[in-house]
Amino acid sequence: MMPAIDGAPRRVLPEGRFAGPMPWVIAIMMFLAVLAAAAALAISHAAGAMQGAIAGRITVQVVEANPDVRARQRIAVAGELRRQSTVAEVTEIGDAEVRDLLTPWLGSDRLDAELPVPALIDATLTDSSPAAVADIERTVKALAPGARVDRHADWLGPLGGLLDSLRWLAVLLVVLTAAATAAAVILGARAALDQHRATIDVMHLMGATDRQISRLFERRVAQDAISGAALGFVVAILALILIGWRISAVESALVGSGTLGWLDWLLIAVLPVAGVALAIGAARLTVLRSLARIL
Structure with a gap:
């Protein structure tokens, strides 16, 4: 077994929160992901309300x-x-x-x-x-x-198609931000490994296993991810509150139907947790694979 390695994280990875670009990148990605997820949920509610409102509705024009x-x-x-x-x-x-x-x-x-x-x-x-x-x-x-009979679904159909496209675009943005976050963590972990290759070799000689070294990186990434995700999430929630306040002033049934419910907010609250787990998982896989190639 390896001796105490409590000081290794400070030697291998940067000290202090927001010391490097990683927390800021995660904060930006989390901000975009929360906004995109909220947009997807709101658009889904608006599309559902519109479909319910126009289903089976016709207008007869007597000319x-x-x-x-x-x-x-x-x-x-x-x-x-x-x-x-x-x-x-x-x-x-x-x-x-x-x-x-x-x-x-x-x-x-x-x-x-x-x-x-x-x-x-x-x-x-x-x-x-x-x-x-x-x-x-x-x-x-x-x-x-x-007389002429018009189905509401005929002339509001393109609007429904537009809402569906916007909803899937928002979902795609959430997926892309998750992929970008994982890519940033992978690049950061590889850069740290390359920068401190000599230190890692010494740790191996002292008896440290790949899993022990990986935990050091995971701990640092977890701190950065938690800090960045918390910052991005708080700023995004403030932005959503501001947008909701502005939307409440718009007298539109379609816009008003996009209000988020408690279940939607619960799903949004899961995003920071998922983001941190994604960052830690990406760091673990990257470090273990890189160490395996080193040996």
Whole structure:
């Protein structure tokens, strides 16, 4: 067995926290990983809320220049939709509400009383399959030949695809930051081994095993990883709190649906622990493999 080697960590690896670049690299990686993980979770919630909101939702546009005919067709279509077994809810949108919706786009001066606007009917279907929607469309066309049936999922589908892409991009960023952290630890461990090769040879001659020497590196890496991960995590949480405060001022149902729950925060809190474990594991494998090649 080797004599006491308590002073070896100070000789082989730099002293003091934040003495080298390793803690700062880990802090930056942890900051990015926490932000990316929070973004992935928030986007997942927003995408799920949007899918739930648009699932089975349709809008019927009754297009008719004659206001009297348009009103009769709207009443007839709404009444028939309420009688359909596949329709759960029907909401008629009055002409005044439609004009309010068009005012920001056309201006109030161009929306006079004589300008025809379509009558709108919102409906929620219990069966949103293509066959069920086709049956609804045939029923509507029979009562209002000029009517148009729009599925919300059709024109919000690209937005859902964008959210999915952003979510996977955020997940990829978490994976890349983990890989970058492991690479930084591996490079740091190899540099320390090369720099202190003579000291390691002496330790071997004194009876130290590869596992004992590896523990010295692991202890130093663990200190750096804990310091860096804690700093990056705290700064990232402060950034998320600031972003959440700014988001709360935005009156948007889609943005508001991306709020993180307690389970999400628990998953985020696991990241620093996982980062430290990754750094220690990378250091252990690197040192043991390098020492095995030396011998």
